[in-house]
Amino acid sequence: PTARRMAPILRRAKMPIVGIVSGADFLRDRKRFPNVVNLRTSYGEETRRLVSHMFNKLGARRFGIIYQDDAFGRSVLNSYHDALKALGLPILAKASYSWHSHSVHSSVFLLQKADLDVVMLATTTTNAVDAINMARTLGDTYAVALLSIVNIDLLRRSLDLPFEPAVFARIMPDVRNESIGLVRRFRSALASYRKASPEAAARVPGPYSLEGYIIGRFVVAVLERMPDEPTREKFLASALATEPVGIDDWVISFAAGSNAGSDYVRLIEYSNDNPDKVTAE
Missing domain, CATH: 3.40.50.2300 (Response regulator)
Incomplete structure:
Protein backbone atom coordinates (compact mmCIF):
# COMPACT_ATOMS: atom_id res chain seq x y z
CA PRO A 1 0.00 0.00 0.00
CA THR A 41 12.61 -10.57 -6.69
CA SER A 42 8.89 -10.02 -7.20
CA TYR A 43 6.21 -11.59 -5.02
CA GLY A 44 4.92 -13.18 -8.22
CA GLU A 45 8.19 -15.08 -8.76
CA GLU A 46 8.29 -16.11 -5.10
CA THR A 47 4.74 -17.41 -5.42
CA ARG A 48 5.50 -19.38 -8.59
CA ARG A 49 8.53 -21.00 -6.97
CA LEU A 50 6.59 -21.90 -3.82
CA VAL A 51 3.74 -23.47 -5.81
CA SER A 52 6.17 -25.42 -7.98
CA HIS A 53 7.97 -26.74 -4.91
CA MET A 54 4.77 -27.71 -3.12
CA PHE A 55 3.44 -29.44 -6.24
CA ASN A 56 6.59 -31.23 -7.41
CA LYS A 57 8.45 -31.90 -4.17
CA LEU A 58 5.66 -32.28 -1.60
CA GLY A 59 2.99 -33.75 -3.88
CA ALA A 60 0.43 -31.11 -2.93
CA ARG A 61 -2.71 -30.92 -5.06
CA ARG A 62 -5.23 -29.09 -2.87
CA PHE A 63 -4.31 -25.41 -2.48
CA GLY A 64 -5.87 -22.59 -0.50
CA ILE A 65 -4.86 -19.05 0.43
CA ILE A 66 -5.35 -16.46 3.16
CA TYR A 67 -4.48 -13.00 1.92
CA GLN A 68 -4.39 -9.44 3.18
CA ASP A 69 -7.15 -7.40 1.55
CA ASP A 70 -4.96 -4.73 -0.01
CA ALA A 71 -2.74 -4.25 -3.07
CA PHE A 72 -0.10 -6.64 -1.70
CA GLY A 73 -2.51 -9.45 -0.89
CA ARG A 74 -4.50 -9.17 -4.11
CA SER A 75 -1.29 -9.17 -6.16
CA VAL A 76 -0.21 -12.42 -4.49
CA LEU A 77 -3.69 -13.88 -4.98
CA ASN A 78 -3.49 -13.19 -8.73
CA SER A 79 0.00 -14.71 -8.97
CA TYR A 80 -1.16 -17.76 -6.98
CA HIS A 81 -4.13 -18.22 -9.30
CA ASP A 82 -1.90 -18.00 -12.39
CA ALA A 83 0.70 -20.41 -10.98
CA LEU A 84 -1.95 -23.00 -10.14
CA LYS A 85 -3.76 -22.50 -13.44
CA ALA A 86 -0.53 -23.38 -15.26
CA LEU A 87 -0.65 -26.72 -13.42
CA GLY A 88 -4.32 -27.24 -14.20
CA LEU A 89 -5.36 -26.66 -10.59
CA PRO A 90 -7.86 -24.24 -8.99
CA ILE A 91 -7.68 -22.37 -5.71
CA LEU A 92 -10.00 -24.59 -3.67
CA ALA A 93 -10.50 -22.13 -0.81
CA LYS A 94 -9.62 -18.50 -0.19
CA ALA A 95 -10.25 -15.96 2.52
CA SER A 96 -9.17 -12.37 3.03
CA TYR A 97 -8.77 -10.17 6.09
CA SER A 98 -8.21 -6.51 6.83
CA TRP A 99 -4.55 -5.92 7.73
CA HIS A 100 -5.31 -3.69 10.75
CA SER A 101 -7.71 -6.14 12.39
CA HIS A 102 -7.51 -9.61 13.93
CA SER A 103 -10.03 -11.09 11.53
CA VAL A 104 -7.34 -13.43 10.18
CA HIS A 105 -8.75 -15.91 12.73
CA SER A 106 -12.06 -16.05 10.89
CA SER A 107 -10.14 -16.64 7.64
CA VAL A 108 -8.62 -19.79 9.15
CA PHE A 109 -12.10 -21.02 10.12
CA LEU A 110 -13.38 -20.44 6.58
CA LEU A 111 -10.73 -22.77 5.14
CA GLN A 112 -11.27 -25.59 7.62
CA LYS A 113 -13.64 -27.77 5.60
CA ALA A 114 -11.66 -27.65 2.36
CA ASP A 115 -9.27 -30.52 3.27
CA LEU A 116 -6.26 -28.61 1.97
CA ASP A 117 -2.67 -29.75 1.44
CA VAL A 118 -1.26 -26.22 1.35
CA VAL A 119 -2.31 -22.76 2.48
CA MET A 120 -0.43 -19.77 1.13
CA LEU A 121 -0.25 -16.97 3.68
CA ALA A 122 -0.04 -13.62 1.88
CA THR A 123 0.32 -11.87 5.22
CA THR A 124 2.67 -9.90 7.40
CA THR A 125 4.60 -11.67 10.16
CA THR A 126 2.15 -10.81 12.95
CA ASN A 127 -0.85 -12.11 11.05
CA ALA A 128 1.06 -15.21 9.93
CA VAL A 129 1.70 -15.96 13.62
CA ASP A 130 -2.00 -15.59 14.44
CA ALA A 131 -3.10 -17.71 11.48
CA ILE A 132 -0.65 -20.55 12.16
CA ASN A 133 -1.39 -20.63 15.89
CA MET A 134 -5.12 -20.82 15.16
CA ALA A 135 -4.71 -23.47 12.45
CA ARG A 136 -2.57 -25.72 14.62
CA THR A 137 -4.91 -25.21 17.60
CA LEU A 138 -7.79 -26.40 15.42
CA GLY A 139 -5.78 -29.44 14.36
CA ASP A 140 -5.13 -28.35 10.77
CA THR A 141 -2.03 -30.12 9.44
CA TYR A 142 -1.69 -28.52 6.02
CA ALA A 143 1.65 -27.08 4.98
CA VAL A 144 1.97 -23.31 5.02
CA ALA A 145 3.75 -21.34 2.31
CA LEU A 146 5.19 -17.97 3.32
CA LEU A 147 6.74 -15.14 1.34
CA SER A 148 9.92 -13.20 2.07
CA ILE A 149 7.88 -10.46 3.76
CA VAL A 150 7.61 -12.78 6.78
CA ASN A 151 10.45 -12.58 9.31
CA ILE A 152 11.29 -16.23 10.05
CA ASP A 153 13.12 -15.61 13.33
CA LEU A 154 10.38 -13.37 14.72
CA LEU A 155 7.70 -15.83 13.62
CA ARG A 156 9.43 -18.76 15.32
CA ARG A 157 9.88 -16.80 18.55
CA SER A 158 6.24 -15.68 18.55
CA LEU A 159 4.46 -18.96 17.83
CA ASP A 160 2.81 -20.91 20.63
CA LEU A 161 2.73 -24.15 18.64
CA PRO A 162 5.00 -25.85 16.08
CA PHE A 163 4.50 -24.40 12.61
CA GLU A 164 5.79 -27.34 10.57
CA PRO A 165 5.29 -28.32 7.82
CA ALA A 166 6.18 -25.04 6.15
CA VAL A 167 8.12 -23.63 3.21
CA PHE A 168 9.54 -20.10 3.27
CA ALA A 169 10.69 -18.08 0.27
CA ARG A 170 13.78 -15.90 0.76
CA ILE A 171 15.11 -13.41 -1.79
CA MET A 172 18.57 -12.91 -0.27
CA PRO A 173 21.36 -15.48 0.16
CA ASP A 174 21.98 -16.95 3.61
CA VAL A 175 24.01 -14.42 5.59
CA ARG A 176 25.75 -17.31 7.40
CA SER A 253 20.99 -7.90 -14.61
CA PHE A 254 18.17 -6.13 -16.45
CA ALA A 255 16.66 -7.49 -19.66
CA ALA A 256 15.91 -4.95 -22.38
CA GLY A 257 12.82 -2.98 -21.41
CA SER A 258 12.74 -4.41 -17.87
CA ASN A 259 13.27 -2.76 -14.50
CA ALA A 260 13.59 -6.04 -12.54
CA GLY A 261 17.19 -6.92 -11.78
CA SER A 262 16.81 -10.19 -9.85
CA ASP A 263 14.72 -13.35 -9.89
CA TYR A 264 16.66 -15.11 -7.12
CA VAL A 265 14.53 -17.20 -4.76
CA ARG A 266 15.80 -19.49 -2.02
CA LEU A 267 13.33 -21.91 -0.46
CA ILE A 268 13.62 -23.18 3.11
CA GLU A 269 11.56 -26.22 4.02
CA TYR A 270 10.65 -27.35 7.51
CA SER A 271 8.92 -30.69 8.04
CA ASN A 272 7.61 -32.64 11.02
CA ASP A 273 9.93 -35.54 10.25
CA ASN A 274 12.99 -33.40 9.62
CA PRO A 275 13.14 -30.14 11.59
CA ASP A 276 16.39 -29.18 9.86
CA LYS A 277 16.26 -26.76 6.99
CA VAL A 278 16.31 -28.11 3.47
CA THR A 279 17.24 -25.37 1.04
CA ALA A 280 16.45 -25.30 -2.66
CA GLU A 281 17.83 -22.55 -4.90
Whole structure:
Protein backbone atom coordinates (compact mmCIF):
# COMPACT_ATOMS: atom_id res chain seq x y z
CA PRO A 1 0.00 0.00 0.00
CA THR A 2 2.83 2.42 0.81
CA ALA A 3 4.63 1.76 -2.47
CA ARG A 4 1.40 2.19 -4.44
CA ARG A 5 0.96 5.68 -3.00
CA MET A 6 4.61 6.72 -3.12
CA ALA A 7 5.63 5.48 -6.58
CA PRO A 8 3.34 7.76 -8.68
CA ILE A 9 4.48 10.83 -6.73
CA LEU A 10 8.15 10.08 -7.38
CA ARG A 11 7.39 9.18 -11.01
CA ARG A 12 5.90 12.63 -11.58
CA ALA A 13 9.01 14.16 -10.02
CA LYS A 14 11.19 11.91 -12.25
CA MET A 15 12.99 10.81 -9.09
CA PRO A 16 14.78 7.44 -9.31
CA ILE A 17 13.70 4.81 -6.76
CA VAL A 18 16.43 2.23 -6.21
CA GLY A 19 15.96 -1.00 -4.28
CA ILE A 20 12.48 -0.39 -2.92
CA VAL A 21 11.74 -3.05 -0.29
CA SER A 22 8.67 -4.44 -2.01
CA GLY A 23 8.03 -7.35 -4.34
CA ALA A 24 4.81 -5.85 -5.72
CA ASP A 25 4.32 -6.84 -9.35
CA PHE A 26 2.99 -3.43 -10.44
CA LEU A 27 6.41 -1.91 -9.68
CA ARG A 28 7.93 -4.23 -12.31
CA ASP A 29 6.04 -2.47 -15.11
CA ARG A 30 8.77 -0.27 -16.60
CA LYS A 31 6.39 1.52 -18.96
CA ARG A 32 4.29 2.57 -16.01
CA PHE A 33 7.20 3.24 -13.63
CA PRO A 34 10.32 4.05 -15.66
CA ASN A 35 11.93 5.58 -12.56
CA VAL A 36 11.86 2.37 -10.47
CA VAL A 37 14.97 0.15 -10.26
CA ASN A 38 14.03 -3.15 -8.61
CA LEU A 39 16.86 -5.14 -7.05
CA ARG A 40 14.77 -7.78 -5.30
CA THR A 41 12.61 -10.57 -6.69
CA SER A 42 8.89 -10.02 -7.20
CA TYR A 43 6.21 -11.59 -5.02
CA GLY A 44 4.92 -13.18 -8.22
CA GLU A 45 8.19 -15.08 -8.76
CA GLU A 46 8.29 -16.11 -5.10
CA THR A 47 4.74 -17.41 -5.42
CA ARG A 48 5.50 -19.38 -8.59
CA ARG A 49 8.53 -21.00 -6.97
CA LEU A 50 6.59 -21.90 -3.82
CA VAL A 51 3.74 -23.47 -5.81
CA SER A 52 6.17 -25.42 -7.98
CA HIS A 53 7.97 -26.74 -4.91
CA MET A 54 4.77 -27.71 -3.12
CA PHE A 55 3.44 -29.44 -6.24
CA ASN A 56 6.59 -31.23 -7.41
CA LYS A 57 8.45 -31.90 -4.17
CA LEU A 58 5.66 -32.28 -1.60
CA GLY A 59 2.99 -33.75 -3.88
CA ALA A 60 0.43 -31.11 -2.93
CA ARG A 61 -2.71 -30.92 -5.06
CA ARG A 62 -5.23 -29.09 -2.87
CA PHE A 63 -4.31 -25.41 -2.48
CA GLY A 64 -5.87 -22.59 -0.50
CA ILE A 65 -4.86 -19.05 0.43
CA ILE A 66 -5.35 -16.46 3.16
CA TYR A 67 -4.48 -13.00 1.92
CA GLN A 68 -4.39 -9.44 3.18
CA ASP A 69 -7.15 -7.40 1.55
CA ASP A 70 -4.96 -4.73 -0.01
CA ALA A 71 -2.74 -4.25 -3.07
CA PHE A 72 -0.10 -6.64 -1.70
CA GLY A 73 -2.51 -9.45 -0.89
CA ARG A 74 -4.50 -9.17 -4.11
CA SER A 75 -1.29 -9.17 -6.16
CA VAL A 76 -0.21 -12.42 -4.49
CA LEU A 77 -3.69 -13.88 -4.98
CA ASN A 78 -3.49 -13.19 -8.73
CA SER A 79 0.00 -14.71 -8.97
CA TYR A 80 -1.16 -17.76 -6.98
CA HIS A 81 -4.13 -18.22 -9.30
CA ASP A 82 -1.90 -18.00 -12.39
CA ALA A 83 0.70 -20.41 -10.98
CA LEU A 84 -1.95 -23.00 -10.14
CA LYS A 85 -3.76 -22.50 -13.44
CA ALA A 86 -0.53 -23.38 -15.26
CA LEU A 87 -0.65 -26.72 -13.42
CA GLY A 88 -4.32 -27.24 -14.20
CA LEU A 89 -5.36 -26.66 -10.59
CA PRO A 90 -7.86 -24.24 -8.99
CA ILE A 91 -7.68 -22.37 -5.71
CA LEU A 92 -10.00 -24.59 -3.67
CA ALA A 93 -10.50 -22.13 -0.81
CA LYS A 94 -9.62 -18.50 -0.19
CA ALA A 95 -10.25 -15.96 2.52
CA SER A 96 -9.17 -12.37 3.03
CA TYR A 97 -8.77 -10.17 6.09
CA SER A 98 -8.21 -6.51 6.83
CA TRP A 99 -4.55 -5.92 7.73
CA HIS A 100 -5.31 -3.69 10.75
CA SER A 101 -7.71 -6.14 12.39
CA HIS A 102 -7.51 -9.61 13.93
CA SER A 103 -10.03 -11.09 11.53
CA VAL A 104 -7.34 -13.43 10.18
CA HIS A 105 -8.75 -15.91 12.73
CA SER A 106 -12.06 -16.05 10.89
CA SER A 107 -10.14 -16.64 7.64
CA VAL A 108 -8.62 -19.79 9.15
CA PHE A 109 -12.10 -21.02 10.12
CA LEU A 110 -13.38 -20.44 6.58
CA LEU A 111 -10.73 -22.77 5.14
CA GLN A 112 -11.27 -25.59 7.62
CA LYS A 113 -13.64 -27.77 5.60
CA ALA A 114 -11.66 -27.65 2.36
CA ASP A 115 -9.27 -30.52 3.27
CA LEU A 116 -6.26 -28.61 1.97
CA ASP A 117 -2.67 -29.75 1.44
CA VAL A 118 -1.26 -26.22 1.35
CA VAL A 119 -2.31 -22.76 2.48
CA MET A 120 -0.43 -19.77 1.13
CA LEU A 121 -0.25 -16.97 3.68
CA ALA A 122 -0.04 -13.62 1.88
CA THR A 123 0.32 -11.87 5.22
CA THR A 124 2.67 -9.90 7.40
CA THR A 125 4.60 -11.67 10.16
CA THR A 126 2.15 -10.81 12.95
CA ASN A 127 -0.85 -12.11 11.05
CA ALA A 128 1.06 -15.21 9.93
CA VAL A 129 1.70 -15.96 13.62
CA ASP A 130 -2.00 -15.59 14.44
CA ALA A 131 -3.10 -17.71 11.48
CA ILE A 132 -0.65 -20.55 12.16
CA ASN A 133 -1.39 -20.63 15.89
CA MET A 134 -5.12 -20.82 15.16
CA ALA A 135 -4.71 -23.47 12.45
CA ARG A 136 -2.57 -25.72 14.62
CA THR A 137 -4.91 -25.21 17.60
CA LEU A 138 -7.79 -26.40 15.42
CA GLY A 139 -5.78 -29.44 14.36
CA ASP A 140 -5.13 -28.35 10.77
CA THR A 141 -2.03 -30.12 9.44
CA TYR A 142 -1.69 -28.52 6.02
CA ALA A 143 1.65 -27.08 4.98
CA VAL A 144 1.97 -23.31 5.02
CA ALA A 145 3.75 -21.34 2.31
CA LEU A 146 5.19 -17.97 3.32
CA LEU A 147 6.74 -15.14 1.34
CA SER A 148 9.92 -13.20 2.07
CA ILE A 149 7.88 -10.46 3.76
CA VAL A 150 7.61 -12.78 6.78
CA ASN A 151 10.45 -12.58 9.31
CA ILE A 152 11.29 -16.23 10.05
CA ASP A 153 13.12 -15.61 13.33
CA LEU A 154 10.38 -13.37 14.72
CA LEU A 155 7.70 -15.83 13.62
CA ARG A 156 9.43 -18.76 15.32
CA ARG A 157 9.88 -16.80 18.55
CA SER A 158 6.24 -15.68 18.55
CA LEU A 159 4.46 -18.96 17.83
CA ASP A 160 2.81 -20.91 20.63
CA LEU A 161 2.73 -24.15 18.64
CA PRO A 162 5.00 -25.85 16.08
CA PHE A 163 4.50 -24.40 12.61
CA GLU A 164 5.79 -27.34 10.57
CA PRO A 165 5.29 -28.32 7.82
CA ALA A 166 6.18 -25.04 6.15
CA VAL A 167 8.12 -23.63 3.21
CA PHE A 168 9.54 -20.10 3.27
CA ALA A 169 10.69 -18.08 0.27
CA ARG A 170 13.78 -15.90 0.76
CA ILE A 171 15.11 -13.41 -1.79
CA MET A 172 18.57 -12.91 -0.27
CA PRO A 173 21.36 -15.48 0.16
CA ASP A 174 21.98 -16.95 3.61
CA VAL A 175 24.01 -14.42 5.59
CA ARG A 176 25.75 -17.31 7.40
CA ASN A 177 27.08 -18.89 4.20
CA GLU A 178 30.59 -17.50 3.86
CA SER A 179 31.27 -19.65 0.81
CA ILE A 180 29.43 -16.84 -1.04
CA GLY A 181 31.77 -13.98 -1.91
CA LEU A 182 29.09 -11.34 -1.38
CA VAL A 183 28.36 -12.64 2.11
CA ARG A 184 32.06 -12.68 3.06
CA ARG A 185 32.51 -9.06 1.97
CA PHE A 186 29.28 -8.01 3.72
CA ARG A 187 30.25 -9.66 7.01
CA SER A 188 33.73 -8.15 6.82
CA ALA A 189 32.30 -4.68 6.15
CA LEU A 190 29.84 -5.03 9.04
CA ALA A 191 32.61 -6.18 11.39
CA SER A 192 34.71 -3.15 10.44
CA TYR A 193 31.73 -0.85 10.98
CA ARG A 194 31.06 -2.31 14.44
CA LYS A 195 34.71 -1.86 15.37
CA ALA A 196 34.77 1.76 14.21
CA SER A 197 31.36 2.70 15.63
CA PRO A 198 30.65 1.62 19.23
CA GLU A 199 26.94 2.38 18.80
CA ALA A 200 26.82 -0.34 16.14
CA ALA A 201 28.39 -3.02 18.35
CA ALA A 202 25.11 -4.89 18.83
CA ARG A 203 24.30 -5.13 15.12
CA VAL A 204 24.36 -8.62 13.65
CA PRO A 205 24.23 -9.80 10.02
CA GLY A 206 20.70 -10.20 8.69
CA PRO A 207 18.87 -10.36 5.36
CA TYR A 208 17.65 -6.77 5.53
CA SER A 209 21.08 -5.32 6.26
CA LEU A 210 22.51 -7.50 3.47
CA GLU A 211 19.90 -6.11 1.10
CA GLY A 212 20.86 -2.57 2.13
CA TYR A 213 24.52 -3.40 1.51
CA ILE A 214 23.66 -4.65 -2.01
CA ILE A 215 21.66 -1.49 -2.75
CA GLY A 216 24.53 0.73 -1.61
CA ARG A 217 27.14 -1.09 -3.67
CA PHE A 218 24.84 -1.15 -6.70
CA VAL A 219 24.41 2.64 -6.57
CA VAL A 220 28.19 3.11 -6.30
CA ALA A 221 28.78 0.75 -9.24
CA VAL A 222 26.22 2.60 -11.39
CA LEU A 223 27.78 5.98 -10.59
CA GLU A 224 31.26 4.64 -11.34
CA ARG A 225 30.28 3.60 -14.85
CA MET A 226 28.78 7.02 -15.68
CA PRO A 227 31.39 9.08 -17.58
CA ASP A 228 29.66 12.44 -17.15
CA GLU A 229 28.19 14.47 -14.31
CA PRO A 230 25.23 12.42 -13.01
CA THR A 231 21.66 13.54 -13.54
CA ARG A 232 18.46 11.69 -12.72
CA GLU A 233 17.96 10.72 -16.37
CA LYS A 234 21.56 9.58 -16.85
CA PHE A 235 21.51 7.62 -13.61
CA LEU A 236 18.38 5.71 -14.64
CA ALA A 237 19.81 4.99 -18.09
CA SER A 238 22.98 3.60 -16.52
CA ALA A 239 21.19 1.68 -13.76
CA LEU A 240 18.76 -0.04 -16.16
CA ALA A 241 21.31 -0.76 -18.90
CA THR A 242 21.48 -4.38 -20.02
CA GLU A 243 25.14 -4.63 -19.00
CA PRO A 244 25.13 -6.65 -15.72
CA VAL A 245 26.40 -5.19 -12.47
CA GLY A 246 28.56 -7.65 -10.53
CA ILE A 247 28.77 -7.28 -6.76
CA ASP A 248 31.38 -9.91 -5.97
CA ASP A 249 29.59 -13.10 -7.08
CA TRP A 250 26.08 -11.56 -6.94
CA VAL A 251 24.89 -10.36 -10.35
CA ILE A 252 22.17 -7.79 -11.02
CA SER A 253 20.99 -7.90 -14.61
CA PHE A 254 18.17 -6.13 -16.45
CA ALA A 255 16.66 -7.49 -19.66
CA ALA A 256 15.91 -4.95 -22.38
CA GLY A 257 12.82 -2.98 -21.41
CA SER A 258 12.74 -4.41 -17.87
CA ASN A 259 13.27 -2.76 -14.50
CA ALA A 260 13.59 -6.04 -12.54
CA GLY A 261 17.19 -6.92 -11.78
CA SER A 262 16.81 -10.19 -9.85
CA ASP A 263 14.72 -13.35 -9.89
CA TYR A 264 16.66 -15.11 -7.12
CA VAL A 265 14.53 -17.20 -4.76
CA ARG A 266 15.80 -19.49 -2.02
CA LEU A 267 13.33 -21.91 -0.46
CA ILE A 268 13.62 -23.18 3.11
CA GLU A 269 11.56 -26.22 4.02
CA TYR A 270 10.65 -27.35 7.51
CA SER A 271 8.92 -30.69 8.04
CA ASN A 272 7.61 -32.64 11.02
CA ASP A 273 9.93 -35.54 10.25
CA ASN A 274 12.99 -33.40 9.62
CA PRO A 275 13.14 -30.14 11.59
CA ASP A 276 16.39 -29.18 9.86
CA LYS A 277 16.26 -26.76 6.99
CA VAL A 278 16.31 -28.11 3.47
CA THR A 279 17.24 -25.37 1.04
CA ALA A 280 16.45 -25.30 -2.66
CA GLU A 281 17.83 -22.55 -4.90
